[in-house]
Amino acid sequence: MLKLTRYVLYDIIRSRVVLAYAVFLLLVSFSLFQLEENHSKAILSLLNIVLIVVPLISMIFTTIHYYNSYEFIELMLSQPLSRTRILLSEYAGVAISMIAAFLLGVGVPVLVYSPDPTGITLIFTGAGLTLVFTSIAFLASVKARDKARGIGSVLLLWFYFSLIYDGLVMLILFAFSDYPMEKFTLLLAALNPVDLGRISIMLKLDVSALMGYTGALYKDFFGSNTGVLFTSAMMLVWTAIPLWTALVIFQKKDM
Amino acid sequence: MRSLLTILFSLVALVVSAGIIEVGKDKNTKSLKLGVSLAKSGDTIMLYPGLYREGNIVISKQIQLIGVGNPVLDGELKHEMLTITGHNIVVKGITFRNAGYSSFNDYAAIKIIDAGNVRVEDNNIINSSFAIHIANSTESIIRGNTIRGNNKSEHSSGNGIHLWKCSGMLVENNSIEGHRDGIYFEFVTFSNIVKNRSEKNIRYGLHFMFSNDDNYQDNIFRNNGAGVAVMFSKKVTMTRNHFEENWGAAAYGILLKEIKEGTIRQNTFVKNTVGIFMEGSSRLNIEKNVFMNNGWAVKVQASCDENTFNFNNFYGNSFDVSTNGTMTLNKFSGNYWDKYEGYDLDRNGVGDVPFHPVSMYGMIIEQNPTTLILLRSFMVSLLDKAEKAIPSLTPENLIDDKPMIKPHRL
Numbered sequence: 001m002l003k004l005t006r007y008v009l010y011d012i013i014r015s016r017v018v019l020a021y022a023v024f025l026l027l028v029s030f031s032l033f034q035l036e037e038n039h040s041k042a043i044l045s046l047l048n049i050v051l052i053v054v055p056l057i058s059m060i061f062t063t064i065h066y067y068n069s070y071e072f073i074e075l076m077l078s079q080p081l082s083r084t085r086i087l088l089s090e091y092a093g094v095a096i097s098m099i100a101a102f103l104l105g106v107g108v109p110v111l112v113y114s115p116d117p118t119g120i121t122l123i124f125t126g127a128g129l130t131l132v133f134t135s136i137a138f139l140a141s142v143k144a145r146d147k148a149r150g151i152g153s154v155l156l157l158w159f160y161f162s163l164i165y166d167g168l169v170m171l172i173l174f175a176f177s178d179y180p181m182e183k184f185t186l187l188l189a190a191l192n193p194v195d196l197g198r199i200s201i202m203l204k205l206d207v208s209a210l211m212g213y214t215g216a217l218y219k220d221f222f223g224s225n226t227g228v229l230f231t232s233a234m235m236l237v238w239t240a241i242p243l244w245t246a247l248v249i250f251q252k253k254d255m
Numbered sequence: 256m257r258s259l260l261t262i263l264f265s266l267v268a269l270v271v272s273a274g275i276i277e278v279g280k281d282k283n284t285k286s287l288k289l290g291v292s293l294a295k296s297g298d299t300i301m302l303y304p305g306l307y308r309e310g311n312i313v314i315s316k317q318i319q320l321i322g323v324g325n326p327v328l329d330g331e332l333k334h335e336m337l338t339i340t341g342h343n344i345v346v347k348g349i350t351f352r353n354a355g356y357s358s359f360n361d362y363a364a365i366k367i368i369d370a371g372n373v374r375v376e377d378n379n380i381i382n383s384s385f386a387i388h389i390a391n392s393t394e395s396i397i398r399g400n401t402i403r404g405n406n407k408s409e410h411s412s413g414n415g416i417h418l419w420k421c422s423g424m425l426v427e428n429n430s431i432e433g434h435r436d437g438i439y440f441e442f443v444t445f446s447n448i449v450k451n452r453s454e455k456n457i458r459y460g461l462h463f464m465f466s467n468d469d470n471y472q473d474n475i476f477r478n479n480g481a482g483v484a485v486m487f488s489k490k491v492t493m494t495r496n497h498f499e500e501n502w503g504a505a506a507y508g509i510l511l512k513e514i515k516e517g518t519i520r521q522n523t524f525v526k527n528t529v530g531i532f533m534e535g536s537s538r539l540n541i542e543k544n545v546f547m548n549n550g551w552a553v554k555v556q557a558s559c560d561e562n563t564f565n566f567n568n569f570y571g572n573s574f575d576v577s578t579n580g581t582m583t584l585n586k587f588s589g590n591y592w593d594k595y596e597g598y599d600l601d602r603n604g605v606g607d608v609p610f611h612p613v614s615m616y617g618m619i620i621e622q623n624p625t626t627l628i629l630l631r632s633f634m635v636s637l638l639d640k641a642e643k644a645i646p647s648l649t650p651e652n653l654i655d656d657k658p659m660i661k662p663h664r665l
Binding site: 038040041044048049051052082161162163166167169170173174180182185189190195198199202205206207209214215216218232251 | 265346502503504526528530548549550551570573574593619621623624625626627628630631632633634635637
């Protein structure tokens with residue numbers, strides 16, 4: 001499995017797309033830190049990148065990579081290797097390269113300019129989101145045979161997680177505003193990895209606002225050790241379940 | 256030389272005529288109570304180091320009670336230690352501890368009642384419910400005292416420095432922690448609160464009611480349960496104070512309720528849940544303040560009118576201004592907003608397009624606080640952008656017509 005992962009990694013690095021992604025992130029992060037005199041403002045802009053760009057690139061790259069290495073996968077399937085192993089090596093290869101690119105592109109500038117709890121949370125959130133969305137993209141591409149359909153569904157999923165979902169949450173909160181919705185909101189937040197990531201950074205950035213009436217509940221929950229554990233566990237679940245489903249589909253799939 | 260000698264001699268003569276009573280374990284007078292009863296008006300009592308458990312002592316003559324080397328008065332959690340009533344009295348350099356508590360009387364470590372020209376200076380007051388309680392007094396000075404409360408619940412704890420119905424008072428350089436309200440003013444006029452530090456009090460750092468023509472400046476109010484409240488007062492001036500880390504559902508840097516014609520100038524508001532909360536306030540000048548990293552920098556309720564916000568700096572606040580109505584009777588002009596995205600074509604330092612400090616999402620939160628969970632989400636920023644282009648929900652006229660491009664140097 002390690003050997004296979006290594007081949008996948010070589011392949012990815014040779015294509016230079018990941019390198020371009022890392023350089024892009026690095027340029028953006030450094031220029032943000034240079035432009036804004038106030039580092040917390042730069043972190044705020046980086047937050048948007050982490051929440052929007054990282055899931056998008058992770059998903060699109062994963063899908064394209066999957067379809068491009070379809071022949072390689074077919075070749076591997078003709079060898080005496082288990083299907084689980086092949087897909088997991090593919091996943092490991094992609095996830096490792098994406099996380100490495102993220103750590104280089106965002107992690108290094110953040111550690112240089114603003115190595116405080118907010119920055120560290122930002123790095124962890126970005127890495128977690130990379131893992132989650134790589135896994136979701138694997139599910140989508142294993143499910144769809146057609147490349148166009150795969151990329152289309154991935155784009156839709158990205159749109160759903162980063163925009164539509166929050167709209168739905170707001171709709172629900174307004175529709176049921178007569179009821180105590182605070183606890184339910186916690187559940188709603190847990191059902192979207194982007195929201196989970198956003199909230200964990202928000203807890204560091206907007207402490208003062210969160211100490212208000214409803215915010216205090218969110219802070220008490222997500223800010224406590226249990227909350228941090230919960231967020232990490234939910235991120236893991238968000239990685240594990242799509243990946244596991246992808247594995248199940250892949251095993252039964254008629255290539 | 257001769258004149259100097261004359262002055263010296265006359266001073267000595269004065270001291271001799273005033274008379275000094277020494278109270279201490281190895282002095283003639285062992286008990287402070289006895290010392291006070293022996294003293295005549297104009298005398299000085301020197302209190303030497305030791306622990307004095309003498310219950311309540313009443314001073315009603317013109318005397319100076321001065322501690323030498325930190326003597327300790329202990330109220331054994333039963334008594335009010337000093338009751339001062341009269342004029343020209345000084346209490347200086349003494350440690351008071353364990354004043355009594357009663358749910359019927361306001362026992363205090365030092366109670367000053369019906370007095371004038373009293374000076375309470377450089378004392379330490381530890382573990383008392385009320386530390387310094389002043390009622391119906393004038394022209395007195397409370398300076399350089401260190402007050403540490405026992406920080407129990409709101410109803411069993413008293414105020415650090417409590418003034419009721421006073422005039423011309425000066426509260427300066429005191430440090431107060433762990434009381435109910437750090438400094439409490441009710442019906443106090445023409446008084447100054449200067450350079451005090453009020454922290455970690457259960458309720459307000461400064462509580463201010465029905466007190467007109469007062470001035471407070473250079474104070475630090477940090478981490479109090481509910482910040483600072485200024486209510487039902489006229490002509491209050493607040494200058495160069497720091498309001499920091501007042502966190503909570505009902506915590507405000509300053510809560511202004513029914514305030515008229517005041518000035519809030521050059522203050523710093525950092526990391527408060529709400530920097531300034533205004534209700535029913537009018538004709539206030541709020542200028543040259545710094546609002547940094549607050550949840551809400553300013554909440555102006557629709558009941559406020561004719562207030563002006565000029566030359567303030569707003570940085571890193573989650574929300575700059577929020578309000579609960581659409582009518583705009585307050586004026587914002589010449590402030591610096593870090594969220595301003597306009598341009599300055601003629602390069603005069605003033606942005607060419609007005610700034611709307613109230614965001615769409617700020618209005619949404621006001622209506623439905625649960626939506627706070629969506630703070631900083633992509634959708635919210637899209638909503639804000641759309642609203643900026645075509646205002647529909649946010650008050651149209653609540654604008655800063657001259658937003659600054661660079662922060663003011665304050």
